[in-house]
Amino acid sequence: MSEGQTFDLVVIGGGINGAGIARDAAGRGLSVLLCEKDDLAQGTSSRSGKLVHGGLRYLEYYEFRLVREALIEREVLLNAAPHIIWPMRFVLPHSPNDRPAWLVRLGLFLYDHLGGRKKLPGTRTLDLHRSPEGAPIKDEFQRGFEYSDCWVDDARLVVLNAVDAAERGTQVLTRTACVSARRESGAWRIELRDSRDGTKRVVAARALVNAAGPWVADVIERAGASSTRKVRLVKGSHIVTPKFWDGAHSYLVQNDDKRVIFVNPYEGDKALIGTTDVPWDGAPDNVAIDDAEIDYLLTAVNRYFKQPLRRQDVLQTFAGVRPLYDDGKGNPSAVTRDYVFDLDTSGGAPLLNVFGGKITTFRRLAESALQQLRPTFPNMGPDWTAHATLPGGDIEQADMPHFIARLQREYLWMPRDLMRYYARTYGARTAQVIDGAASLAELGQKFGPTFYEAEARYLIAHEWAETVADILTRRTKHGLHMSADQIVAFDAWFGSKLDTRYDGAARSALEANRAPSTHPTR
Template sequence: MSPRDPFDLLIIGGGINGTGLARDAAGRGASVLLVEQADLAAYTSSASTKLIHGGLRYLEYYDFRLVREALIERERLLAVAPHLVRPMRFVLPHVGGLRPAWMVRLGLFLYDHIGGRKTLPGTETVRFRTSPIGTPLQERLTKGFVYSDCWVDDARLVVLNAVDAQACGATIRTRCRFVSARRRDGLWRAVVEDRDSGRREEVMARILVNAGGPWVSRLLTEQLGIAKHANVRLVKGSHIVVPRMFEGEHAFIFQNPDRRIVFAIPYEDAFTLVGTTDVPYTAEPGPVTISAEETTYLCETMNRYFRRPIAPADVVWSYAGVRPLYDDAAADASAVTRDYVLDLDTGDGGDHGAPVLSVFGGKITTYRRLAEHAMEKLAPHLPDLKPAWTEHSHLPGGDLPAGDFDLFVAALQKNKPFLPAPLAQRLARAYGTRVELILGEATRMADLGCDFGAGLTEAEVRYLVSHEWARSADDILWRRTKLGLHVPDGTADALDSYLATVAPARAASHATPADGP
C-alpha cells in the first residue's frame, strides 16, 4: 500500500466501542486509523461502575435480549481477559415495600439461566443475622440474595483493545482531533488535527465509523453535514469513593425508594466505590463533575443500609461521565435502554457510496459483540474481510497458564521474589503476561528505576509511554493505573516533569495519517 492509499476504516473515538471496533477490523485484515481527541478512555469509558454484568435491573423492562447477550459476553470476557476481569459476588438485601421477594428471586433465576452461565456460582439466599456478610448492615435487614457478576478496570480494557488493534496493524492516534470530512469520488476525505502541534492533515478512508460517544450526533450534523437518523440521549452518571465501608471481596447492590439501584464495591483495597446516579444531561459533552446533590444522594443511599453512616466530607475522590444512550423515549433516565443501535448511512451512492456507521448507545459489557455486529453491517463494503475472530482470542496479557490468575501471581512472585506482594498482585492484574515487558531481567527493585510513589516505577512509566500512549500524569495515575488514590502529594507534578523528557520523543515516533497505514 502506498502512502496515499486510503484506509479501509477511519474510526473516530478512542473509547471502548472505537477501540473494540479497531481491534476487530484490523484482525480481519482491514487497514484502520483510529483518532481520539484526548486520551484513550478519557471520558465515558473510564467513568463506568466498572462492572461486566448482564444488567439485572433491565429484566424489569423486559429487555431479555440485551441481558442474555451481556451475560454471554460476561463469560467470554472472563475467559479472554482473566487478569483484567474477575468474578465478584453481589449481595442484594431484601427490603419490604420495594420489589417483592418472589419477583427478585424470579429475576435472579432468569439471570442465572438465560446467559449460559458456566463458571460463576449461582444465586443463594442469605440470612444476615447468621452470616458475616450481614455484619455491616442495619439490623432491620434480615435476609437477601447473593449472585454473581464480574468486575473490570474499564480504562485498561479500552487500552488493551487499542494495544491489540495496533498489534494487528491499526494506526492509533491519540490527542488527534477529527475536524471534518466530505465524500468525494466514493471515498471520505477527512481532516484531522494534532492537538499538540496544531498541524492539520488530510486522510482518505473508504468507510468512516462514528464512535464519538457523547459527540456522536454532533459529529454527524456539524462535522459531516448528515441529518442524523437516530437520537442520542445524554445521561450523567456519577460515583464517589470513600474509605472502605465493609470487609470482604463481595459487593452490595441496594434498592432505593425511587427504584434506582446503587452499588457499593470494594475498590483499590482501602476504599469503597459507590454509584451510580442517572441524571439527564443537556449541556455540552466533555469533562463533567459530580454535583453536591448527587453526592448527597449516594451518601443517603448508603446510610439507608449500612450501620456506619457516611457524609460528603468522607468522599476522597469522585468521578462522573456522560453516557450516550440511544434515545428510546423513556420518561425516566434510569429506564433508558443500554442497548445499542448501529446506523449506516451510504449517502447518495447506495451500496457503492462512502458509508458512515454511527454507534448510538451501548454498554461496556457488550462492546465486543457490538464490534462484530458493526463489521457484519460493513462487510458488503469490505469484500476481502477475514471471518470474525475475537470471541476466543485473548486480550493482551490474558494468556495466563490455564487461565488461573492466582497461579500466575504465585509464579510471578517466585520468579521475581524482590517484588512486594501487593505490587506483584497489582502488576499481574493490570498487565497479565505482558508484565515481562516491564520487569525484564530485573533482580531487585532498584533495577526498575526510581519510584514515583506507591510502587509506580520508572520501568512501568516507560512501558506505559512506549506501549500504551500515556503522555501525562493523569493518563497514568487515573486511567492506566488507579494509583492517584495512593501516591503522595506532589507525585503528579514529578511525573509530568519526567514525562516532559520522555513522552515527546515517543509522540514524534508515531506515524502520521499522511504516512498511510
C-alpha cells in the first residue's frame, strides 16, 4: 500500500453531483481528487429521463423554490453546453378525467414565469384535431398544451464536468473505490482500492465530500461517521421503442394514477418512455426494470396514442435508482427532488454528505456545496460556474445552427449526418476528435453508422473510456445503432488494436493518475 498525496478536497462519487463539485472546487484553486468505484455516470446519472427541466409536476407539491431554481438553471446550462443540451417542445394532451384544464394552464403559466425565461418560447394551447402535433393522439382528446423544456445527454454531461475538472488540475480516478476514511491529525486519511488489480493507495485531504448518490449511507459508514438524515431509494425505469410520430417534439401524458410519463424522441428514430417511481430496497447495483413497470409504461402510452405499443416493440430498457432525500412522505412521486447537505465537523476535518438532487440543479448544488466549505477554505476563489462553458460548449452565442453550418464549410468531405453527430456530441472540440483527418478513410475503421476509429481513440485517451460499454452506452449511444456483428467487430478491435484496451496515449493518461491530457491534440 502506498502513501500518497495530500489534497484540499477528496470527492467520492463520479455521478453528476460529484463531478460538478470537483469541477467547481478545482476552478476555485483547490487541489482535488475525484474517485468513482465504477465508470463515470455508470449509476443513476446515465439512467435518467435525459431532461434539463424545471419539473412541472413538482408545482403540485408546492416545491416553488426548487422549480424556480431549476428553471433558472435550465437556461444557464443551455448556454454552458449547447452541443449536448437543446430546447424541446412538449405536448400535453388534456384528459378531463384527470387534472382540470384550468389547473394545468395555471401550472404552465407559473412554469413560464417563475424562472425568468429568456430563450425558450412560452406555452400555447392546441386544438389536437387541427394541429399536426395532435395527429398521433386518439380523437377523444381534443385539447392540449405545448410548453418548453430541454433535452440533455446525461452521461456526457457528467463526463464533461470531469474533463473540465481534470483540465483544472483534478485527479480523476475511475474504477477506484473508497475502502475507508478516518480523521487523523486534523485531516482525512482515505484508503482507496483500484478495482482493476486491487492496488491500494492512501491519500490525505483537508475535507471530504460524500457525493456517492445511492451509496451515500455506505460511505458515511466507511468514514466512521453518522448522520440523522437518510436517503430514500426510488427506482425509475424507462423503455426504448421505435418512434411512432412525426416531428421533433415530445409528449407528456398523464396516467390514470395522476403520474406523468414522458414520451421523448430518442436517437433520431426511437422513443424514450418513462419514468416509473417504485420504492427500492435492494442493492443499487442490481436495479432492473420489472414486467409490471413495462406494462405500466405501455398502458400509459396506449391510453393516448392511436398506434398501440406492444411488448415486442420494446427495443431496450434501463433502470436507475434515485437517491432522494427522505422527507418522510409516503408516495414515492411526492418525495422531494431537492438536495440537502449534512456537514459534519465534529472531528475537525469536515465531511460534507450530499443527499438528493437532480441533474438540472447539479451546478447550483455544487456551488452551494463549496459555499458550505468556505470556512475550511477561506482563501478559495469565488463562485464562477454560472457563466462558464463546459468543454466543447464554447460556441459563439450558443448558436448551434450557425456552428454546424461553419463546420460543414470547414469539412466539405464529411457527410452531413456525421458532421451533425460530432457537433452534437463534441461541439467545439470536434477538431480534436477527428485529429487532423481530411477524409473518411483517415478517420480509421468504421464500426457503425457514425462511429469511426478516431472517436474511439479519443474517448480512451481523453475521457477515461476503458470498456466497450463505456463507449457504446455512456460516452455515446452508438450501441443503439449497431448490429450484433458490428458490436462484436468493435469488441475485437478494442481488445487487439489497443493492447488490452490501452494504446500509447491512453496508457500514459492512466499512468498519470488517469487524468486526460490537457493538450489540444494528442
